[in-house]
Amino acid sequence: MTFKLTRRSILAGGAAAVLMPAIARAAGWPERPITLVHGFGPGGNSDGIARVAAEGLTKQLAGSVVVDPRPGAGGTTAADQIARASADGYSLIMLTGAHAVAAAIYKQLPYKTVDDFTFISLVAGGTPFTIATYPDHPVNNPAELIEQAKKSDRLFTYASSGIGTTLHLAMELLASKAGIKLQHVPYKQNSQSMVDLLGKRIDFVINGPASVFPQIQSKEIKAIAVTSPTRYADLPDVPAIAEVLPGYDVTSYYGVAAPKDLPADVVAKLHDGIKATVAEPASIDRIRGLGSTAMSATPEEFRARVAADVAKWTDLVKVAKIEQI
Incomplete structure (x- = not known):
């Protein structure tokens, strides 16, 4: 039997070869420790909730998830680090409502607040100030x-x-x-x-x-x-x-994200791990003790929440004439 090589078959084979490493990573992931960064100091609410998520994911994924606080510039230092990282599932970030606020308050950021991230799931939220x-x-x-x-x-x-x-x-x-x-x-x-x-x-x-x-x-x-x-x-x-002001709504949230283009099956594993974690009574109690409510969300819901907040705060900064940084 003979095979005829055409330009189309050669290109298709090349595309498959390019995709194979990503597929292999997703299938064998995780094979080494995962780092979960956040943009605030150790000991605060972000750090505490990040540790609940990390411990839960360590259990759910049968791997190791390590929390790494990277404080600075209202969380943008950590966000920039993750936006530049490889989308291999080993670099994650715990985002807070400050992520959307930064998009409105900073004149320029080194990353795109929504498009440069893969949103995985909320971990906690719904808590007012x-x-x-x-x-x-x-x-x-x-x-x-x-x-x-x-x-x-x-x-x-x-x-x-x-x-x-x-x-x-x-x-x-x-x-x-x-x-x-x-x-x-x-x-x-x-x-x-x-x-x-x-x-x-x-x-x-x-x-x-x-x-x-x-x-x-x-x-x-x-x-x-x-x-x-x-x-x-x-x-x-x-x-x-x-x-007295219908429609007013400002609540905190915490959620896990990754660099853009994270493989879909890695997203699914992470999402399922977080969903299972925040359903555990021990996690619910710990998060409540940190002044928040345990919850999950689909990647689409989490992304939509961030995008809506970016629009809300950007509009407010313009209307209230708040000076950007």
């Missing part, structure tokens, strides 16, 4: 904040963890939707902003529930609003901003 003040402040809820801000002869001040953070933009979104002005006071340390709040040198702080819950429980401060579309289960008596 909490706005709080000192006990005898005249504002007790979001309706009063808006009403009094419009009447006051001075600007209400609020503290956040820095310019261009999700906390900063959450308050600016409130101001934009309510038609009021607020004065932002950025702090490098939450502890100092709490000292100034208790000293009545600022009006409000905005932070994650876990960061202010002890002071709320001890009644050192009072919570006046949460940023989720509905009330937060751990603070059921605190109104949601959406009760």
Whole structure:
């Protein structure tokens, strides 16, 4: 039997040869340790949730997943590292809501926020931020904040963890939707902003529930609003901003992503591993202890969430005339 070589068959064979290494990697993966980076310091919520995901994936994949904190530039240093990495399944990143915020607040990034990543699954999310003040402040809820801000002869001040953070933009979104002005006071340390709040040198702080819950429980401060579309289960008596500003919604999330063009079967293995991890009671409890809610999402849902947030924050930066970095 003879075989006739044509240009088409030669090209087809060449294409198959190019694809074979990727297919082989997917079939035998993982064969060495996987690194899960995140863009914040060790010991924080991102680090804690990343470790829950890493331990779960280590178990589910029968491999080794190591967490590697790479703090800097609001998470963009770590994101740039992953955007440039090989799409072989050995370089992953735990993204937070700050990933979309960076796309709006930075004039230029060395990567494309959506297109340079393969989105795998959420790990946690749905948790609002909490706005709080000192006990005898005249504002007790979001309706009063808006009403009094419009009447006051001075600007209400609020503290956040820095310019261009999700906390900063959450308050600016409130101001934009309510038609009021607020004065932002950025702090490098939450502890100092709490000292100034208790000293009545600022009006409000905005932070994650876990960061202010002890002071709320001890009644050192009072919570006046949460940023989720509905009330937060751990603070059921605190109104949601959406009760007076329908459509307002700012919640945190954490999700695993990889460089773009990750093989589909590696994506599937990772997604299934994360889904199984966040369904385990121990993972649910640990994530809850970090002030968040365990959850998963399809790659398409995760990508859509990031893209929607990029559009929301980009529009806000333009409308509110927030200076880009």
